[in-house]
Amino acid sequence: MNRYTIYSGWVREVLFSVCKTEEELRKLLKVARLKPEVLHMPSGQLAPETAEQLLKAAQRQAGEECVGLVCGQKASVPLWDIVGWLMQVSPTLEVAFEGLCQYHRCFSHSIMFRLSERNGCVVLELQPEPDWQEMYPVSCRQVVELNLAAALHFASAQLKQPVSPQLVTISFPKPPQPWQYESRLKCPLKFGTDVCSIHFKPHEVRRPLAGYSAAMYSLAKKLLDDMLQPNYDVTSFIEVLRRELQERIRENGPCTIVPVADALCLSVRSLQRRLSQQGTSFQKEVEAQKKQVAQRLIQANRYNVSEVAGMLGYSDCSAFRKAFRKWTGYNPKAFALQRQP
Incomplete structure (x- = not known):
């Protein structure tokens, strides 16, 4: 029995981006030998082997090795469930990412998010469940890269200007065509590292956000605190x-x-x-x-x-x-x- 599950919202984000019509989605599910109901489980979670089947099929259908990265560049804040709402009304990007790190367990235990400051950068780290990365590398890589790209997209959208990190590290092996990553992320890259991370310039993540609302931020935090306690x-x-x-x-x-x-x-x-x-x-x-x-x-x-x-x-x-x-x-x-x- 698996000790962890995969948040289905991440998988749906990729599938709905790859499949432009319901017919395409049905075909993809047929290739994966799964029923449509699997995408709407009441728990909001998928077994890792199911996520692997779905994202392998999505990768084949898209004809794109880094399909998660591509989808992440267009992802919206619902990618992080209700935590995305908190992030939208946060005072700064740094506080928004702190919220993601603090409350991600409300919807997922398969990726750990951490925020730290080192070498003059504010660093957002993503650490997937080790067994997931080892046993189901396709789905793990796609979901992690989806989150990496989505975090960058969120930062640029909130600041209303492109954000160029000092460095992005990816814990997976260097792909045969790394230029796809270079052209999309537009920053220095390192593959095969211990963790996946984005190294932000401190002054960028500490700028005030136009969408900040003290009342909404306080309400979102209270809701998340209430959710997390009995979770x-x-x-x-x-x-x-x-x-x-x-x-x-x-x-x-x-x-x-x-x-x-x-x-x-x-x-x-x-x-x-x-x-x-x-x-x-x-x-x-x-x-x-x-x-x-x-x-x-x-x-x-x-x-x-x-x-x-x-x-x-x-x-x-x-x-x-x-x-x-x-x-x-x-x-x-x-x-x-x-x-x-």
């Missing part, structure tokens, strides 16, 4: 928490309860209460995710023990070795050897 059922809450912890561990980020609770839009007390109801605790979840990441890194045999210890936040190797033996019953070297074919 986690028992299963999805634990899954979201574990993905958040894994991502922080991989990036050597803080795995303390305050920033994690903040990322999940919960108070510390609410987070602790939910975990207690599931018979677990925050510390147990952190340890469990560190164990998983440590086992993968040691088994991959690409890093020495001190490097893995550092990645997991251990100040010295002896503490890591002790923890690893507690988790697995082996020291790291023995674990790597006994896992070799």
Whole structure:
């Protein structure tokens, strides 16, 4: 059973852009061996294999490898569901993208959005679910590139002038015809990076937006806060928490309860209460995710023990070795050897 789903609005955006008539859409669905009802699931979500079938068919029908990128250049804010409304009435682009990062879980858990500032740029990052990128690369790439292009289109539309990023990075391999990306994005590009990202000039994203409304912005935030709180059922809450912890561990980020609770839009007390109801605790979840990441890194045999210890936040190797033996019953070297074919 898949642990994540794909927001159907993204898939529909591509399909409706590629198919100009209902007849074309019916033919595409027939090629994908799917019924029309699949596009209107009450949950608003699709299984990743279904998204893969649909977007492969769309790619073939369009005759365009970067069909997601092309569609994103014309996408409207409903691409991000109700979060798009919040973005439209935000005071600046930076605040709009902060809203996307904070509330994207209202409609999707398959892509994580993050906003940071580094190297003199405001950076919007898109990190797809790792299993999705590995197992269903066509749909993952199309949806990520759809969102990249849509973010740039949104920025230009809100500022009413073209926005030229300092850099766009794409975590997928360099395509055979990179000029298609260069001509459409009109900025320096890097392929095969760790994450997909857009590097904006700070002065551009901090300009005031004409559509800002304090009252509407406040109302949109309240609606999204209300949506997000009950959005986690028992299963999805634990899954979201574990993905958040894994991502922080991989990036050597803080795995303390305050920033994690903040990322999940919960108070510390609410987070602790939910975990207690599931018979677990925050510390147990952190340890469990560190164990998983440590086992993968040691088994991959690409890093020495001190490097893995550092990645997991251990100040010295002896503490890591002790923890690893507690988790697995082996020291790291023995674990790597006994896992070799």
